[in-house]
Amino acid sequence: MISIVLFWVLAVAALVFGFLVFRLDSMAQVTFALLASFLAVAGLVLLLGLSYLGVVIVLMMVIEMVIMAVFMIMYMMNPAGLMPMSMFHNTKGSAVIAGVVFVALVAGILLVDWPTRQGEAAPDLTFALGEALMGGQMLTMMTLGVTLFATIVATVVLSTNRGRYDRFGDDLDRAVADDPAGGGVG
Amino acid sequence: MADALPLWSVVLLPVLLVVVTWATVAFDAALTARAAGGPSGVGAALAVPVRETARLLVGQRRRTVAADVVLGRVGGAVLPVAALLAAAVLPWGRLPVADLDVGVVWFNAMEVLAWAAVWMVGWGSNSALALVGGYRFVAQxxxxxxxxxxxxxxxxxxxxxxxxxxxxxxxxxxxxxxxMPVAFVVYLLSAAAMTFWGPFDAPVSRDVAGGAAAELSGIDRLVFAGGRWMLFVAAAAMAVPLFLGGGGGPWLPAWLWVAVKTAAVLALLVWLRRKVPTLRMDRWTEFAWVVLIPATIAQALVVAIVVLQRGGM
Amino acid sequence: MGMPGGLPMADLGPDRDGLTLDRLHVALGPVLPDWPAGLVVRVVLQGDVIQEARAELLDRDRAGVFWDGPQRRAARELDALARLLGVAGWADPAARARRLRDELLAGSPPERVVGRASGLVRRVRRSRTVRLLVRGIPAGETNLAALVEQRLDAVEVALSSGAAPVRGQVAELAGLLVGAELAAARLIVAAVDPETESARVRHG
Amino acid sequence: MTLELFLLLAAGLFAIGLFGALSQMSIVMIMMGLELMLNGVIVATAAFWFYVAPGGTDGQVLIVVVITAMAIEMAAGFAVATAIYRSRQVDMTDDAADLAG
Incomplete structure (x- = not known):
């Protein structure tokens, strides 16, 4: 009973906050509306018994959205939404496409004869996940790891405009890096 | 969660957290009074949090121009709630209020909520100094x-x-x-940093007039400051089950040991703040990245090898 | 651009990271904790880096001088020290400096204060974190370590001889602040501790 | 609570995200749309795991992959936004449509 109420509350919250992301004017509020949508989904994941993944979603998404807020405010023209402005293009076409996709998905969901439940959940799901990632799915894990590492390198290269010649001089012989602010190693 | 504390503990938890926080604030106030040469003594110190709370309760809320009231209020309210939810996995003696199977991850997730909260409060009042405080906490x-x-x-x-x-x-x-002494020391340092406790208090420090809380007054300030203290207490108390054996110890009952150890950790952190000035952000973020992270990874590796040797897994 | 809520919107300008981001016009003071009385510094901030600064004094022609006479001048130096320590976030020594200042102002004989005060200065000098705090801190062209050293020297001189050290002028302050981050700027202002009373004091 | 209800929710989140990703002009807002679509994927995956094959761990692993994809998408997106902004002070897709730097 409680879980049914929780489901409806969280599901509606996820949808409403998701909708607000494209309705609110203030970029700060938009970011935290998206965060609220994620938190509602994390609640649903917890409701399904995936405690570790649910909590990890909370952890990851809070960090991610706080960082996102920083970037939002850096780059958007009107971060506080003090002067409402439209940031849409081709609204009608997008709405039609999204609507058609939604209807197609709903049709699929309602028409397909879904398989029935098979098997029992492992007693310790977190342990089972860890065992899968370190065992049968090791390749997935390693791919993720390498991809993350590649992302770190690529994002740093893309986003900075200072190379080691800027920091250590043309002959790379400066003892301490010449940075505008401390905190960079060297 | 077969053997959790009875249901009344859910009601008792906030009360207990507030009482411990009160004692901690009073201890801090006593040290402040001693340094400033003002009236000291247990009674005077215990009265300080009460007086301050009463003053903030009757104080008027400050309004700033074009403030983002929604985010500011939500951010302020999230702090005590996060502290309370984090404290739910702290064992009082043998059992916590909620003995989650992913307790430590839960605890960490609740601490991270404080990031969002402090940033939202800093953003909410539409003031440059407050926003600087919010950004400092994100970096930290x-x-x-x-x-x-x-x-x-x-x-x-x-x-x-x-x-x-x-x-x-x-x-x-x-x-x-x-x-795992390295992990313990790093935990205490980073717990202070995560709850912007001195010497990591740059987000709310005096040089930006209170940082994220610069524009708060009345009930808003009470909720923010109280939540921050409660989060600090919860983070310090977590060191006891993680590294100090929880309620384990001779002669005394488990709950008393937890209380004694928690008091010791809290006293250490409160005392430490007074010994050192606020550390500069850029120096100590660098320290975190190049010293603390490798040190903790090495520590985890050593512990992992020990566990394997013992025949675990 | 319009002004929602009567506030000017931020405008763009080049910055040190090569990104053209918003600049914000902020007035530091006259009401800030541990801030020289009557000082207002209008700064243009980008992030928390000061791009432009303009310093001025409110109530410049205020009559009367408070910090006069050797005892009060020594108290004035302790007051400046307390503000510096306060900005540095070191509450206990700051409180101690304030207490010594109050004792001096209340008229207790200087020899009872001098010993404790120089002990305090020695402790600040010895502190490793204070050195970490000021060494190579990004403050534009300004050498913050030297300024802090100067302030500590001034306290000692004022305590031992009662002579007033030469203070920085408000007009010079703005130049020191450009390029500094907000936290560094607060330390610079506290370390320079510019003259905020009429010129009579310095010669008297 | 049935599988269909969860999937309907997932479809709703996906469609809202798709609308945002298609209609928004700002790069950062487009990323928000993408994140919202992935959010729907998480719901669907968790529901499939629970209602179809709770015995296996593939559903959980897939959620881990999706969460990682979200993090990577965001990091890469911000890096590209920073690079574009650095070179020509724009954060709108229409302004960045040509490839010339």
Missing amino acids: GLAYELPHMFAIITAALGAESLRVTDIVDAQQDLWFVVI
Whole structure:
């Protein structure tokens, strides 16, 4: 009973906050509306018994959205939404496409004869996940790891405009890096 | 969650957290009074939090121009709620209010909510100094979250469980502080940083007029400051089950040991703040990235090898 | 651009990271904790880096001088020290400096204060974190370490001889602040501790 | 609570995200749309795991992959936004449509 109420509350919250992301004017509020949508989904994941993944979603998404807020405010023209402005293009076409996709998905969901439940959940799901990632799915894990590492390198290269010649001089012989602010190693 | 504390503990938890926070604030006030040469004594110190609370309760809320009231209020309210939810996995003696199977991850997730909260409060009042405070905390949180997480995970690794009570049980013979001292020290440092406690209090420091809380007054300030203190108490108290053997100890009952150890950790952190000036952000984020993270990873590796040697897994 | 809520919107300008981001016009003071009385510094901030600064004094022609006479001048130096320590976030020594200042102002004989005060200065000098705090801190062209050293020297001189050290002028302050981050700027202002009373004091 | 209800929710989140990703002009807002679509994927995956094959761990692993994809998408997106902004002070897709730097 409680879980049914929780489901409806969280599901509606996820949808409403998701909708607000494209309705609110203030970029700060938009970011935290998206965060609220994620938190509602994390609640649903917890409701399904995936405690570790649910909590990890909370952890990851809070960090991610706080960082996102920083970037939002850096780059958007009107971060506080003090002067409402439209940031849409081709609204009608997008709405039609999204609507058609939604209807197609709903049709699929309602028409397909879904398989029935098979098997029992492992007693310790977190342990089972860890065992899968370190065992049968090791390749997935390693791919993720390498991809993350590649992302770190690529994002740093893309986003900075200072190379080691800027920091250590043309002959790379400066003892301490010449940075505008401390905190960079060297 | 078969053997959790009875239901009334849910009601008692906030009361207990507030009482411990009150005692901590009073201790801090006593030290302040001693340094300033003002009236000292237990009674005077205990009265300070009460007086301050009453003053803030009747104080008027300050309004700033074009403030983002929604985010500011939500951010302020999130702090005490996060502290309370984090405290739910702290064992009082043998059992916590909620003995989650992913207790330590839960605890960390609740601490991270404070990031969003402080940033929202800093943003909410539409004031430059407050926003500087909010941004400082984001940078500090980013730098200290990883060492913090590694330190917590090292304890979980030693116990081969994410459940807080399992971690306590694994320390029956030997406290984890003995076999993972680096993780313990890093935990205390990063817990201070995650709750912007001095010397990591740049987000709310005096040089930006109170930072994220610069424009808060009345009930808003009470909720923010109270929530911050409660979060600090919860983070300090977590060191006890993670590294100091929880309620384990001779002669005394478990709950008393928890109280004694928690008081010791709190006293240490409160005392430490007075010894050192606020550390500059850029120096200490660098320290976190190049010293603390490798140190905690090495520590986790050592513990992992010990666990494997012992024939775990 | 319009002004929602009567506030000017931020405008763009080049910055040190090569990104053209918003600049914000902020007035530091006259009401800030541990801030020289009557000082207002109008700064243009980008992030928390000061791009432009303009310093001025409110109530410049205020009559009367408070910090006069050797005892009060020594108290004035302790007051400046307390503000510097306060900005540095070191509450206990700051409180101690304030207490010594109050004792001096209340008229207790200087020899009872001098010993404790120089002990305090020695402790600040020895502190490793204070050195970390000021060494190589990004403050544009300004050498913050030297300024802090100067302030500590001034306290000692004022305590031992009662002579007033030469103070920085408000007009010079703005130049020191450009390029500094907000936290560094607060330390610079506290370390320079510019003259905020009429010129009579310095010669008297 | 049935599988269909969860999937309907997932479809709703996916469609809202798709609308945002298609209609928004700002790069950062487009990323928000993508994140919202992935959010729907998480719901669907968790529901499939629970209602179809709770015995296996593939559903959990897939959620881990999706969360990682979200993090990577965001990091890469911000890096590209920073690079574009650095070279020509724009954060709108229409302004960045040509490839010339």
